[in-house]
């Protein structure tokens with residue numbers, strides 16, 4: 001007989017949601033992470049429950065702009081060519097998925113997952129008493145150039161086709177919502193269904209605290225190895241060996257590094273992203289505002305104004321790229337007017353598969369090893385629904401939505 005029904009590896013938004021959903025269903029659950037809950041990529045993101053955000057980074061415009069991305073220094077998306085050459089499988093699959101057909105299919109699959117996102121997250125927020133962290137003012141997106149505004153048309157048409165609600169605003173209407181925007185406004189869109197979290201790390205801490213109150217077992221230790229014993233799994237953590245009916249690998253961008261976790265054969269990469277925090281400046285905006293040409297969001301959060309975003313394709317262990325941070329500082333001042341020196345800065349690792357779909361479901365190697373990683377730009381939004389799906393699978397139930405597009409054993413290009 002196994003010690004636990006489920007062991008969850010990683011206490012980010014995804015793993016903690018899986019642990020809490022499973023515990024709420026009465027399963028006997030152990031959650032392990034060497035770091036404090038929510039302190040990884042889940043802490044420093046752009047705070048948005050972005051249910052509208054079904055368009056993947058894989059976009060035909062990436063193919064046309066490739067030379068600039070590889071060699072330019074002043075773009076919201078940058079690629080380390082040395083990293084790209086060392087990881088040809090990920091890069092080539094990523095680029096293949098930038099073609100129009102695959103890109104549209106990915107958007108459809110992400111839209112389906114996003115349509116269930118609130119149903120996955122809201123019961124956890126209620127259970128953890130975290131409603132005070134959630135703000136419902138929608139999200140605003142701004143395009144400043146005529147070229148950008150024109151280029152946005154096809155993406156907005158696809159969103160409309162996929163049933164994402166939004167409203168086009170005039171520049172005057174956008175400025176009425178956010179009077180501190182200083183950049184030109186060529187196009188503005190408001191997504192009324194989006195919400196934001198005043199402090200995403202605190203949200204995960206509350207989910208984690210509730211998990212423990214409900215009797216879930218927490219171990220602050222790294223999982224060193226997973227082994228399938230055919231009728232159960234054995235997990236080594238912090239020098240101990242424990243067993244469970246199933247294990248869920250939810251270790252974000254580091255999920256492929258766990259020996260025996262079955263993710264080493266999956267092309268998991270990372271899209272690195274940065275933020276700058278300006279304490280005391282939160283009232284510059286009253287909701288998350290995305291600036292398309294800048295590639296970052298301005299977010300009013302509990303700790304101040306957070307400018308978060310940009311994409312850097314580089315390795316997990318590459319040093320902080322200070323050019324990315326000065327890019328955000330410079331363009332932040334273009335967008336919102338002069339800003340003081342930032343009070344802190346952050347680098348995080350979006351876990352990204354080359355088709356931008358997360359991996360949710362049984363590992364190709366074992367029905368007892370569940371995968372729950374690869375949530376790229378959307379983990380704060382889709383962590384809750386992923387957690388509910390993992391709880392279903394841990395109970396041996398069929399989830400009430402189609403998870404075939406997220407099958408970890410799929411072809412990635």
Ligand SMILES: Cc1cc2nc3c(=O)[nH]c(=O)nc-3n(C[C@H](O)[C@H](O)[C@H](O)COP(=O)(O)OP(=O)(O)OC[C@H]3O[C@@H](n4cnc5c(N)ncnc54)[C@H](O)[C@@H]3O)c2cc1C
Nearest residue numbers: 010012014040041042045046048223252273378379380381
């Ligand atoms: C700049 C930026 C802005 C973003 N904005 C948004 C946004 O507005 N909305 C949105 O929905 N998403 C956003 N995201 C994406 C979102 O933050 C991620 O998708 C999400 O945090 C991933 O969560 P996770 O639980 O998979 O990973 P993490 O939060 O990284 O958690 C993984 C955990 O696994 C642990 N771990 C690693 N190895 C082991 C091991 N061997 N044993 C045990 N534990 C281990 C780590 O310590 C870590 O705590 C953004 C990301 C970035 C970088």
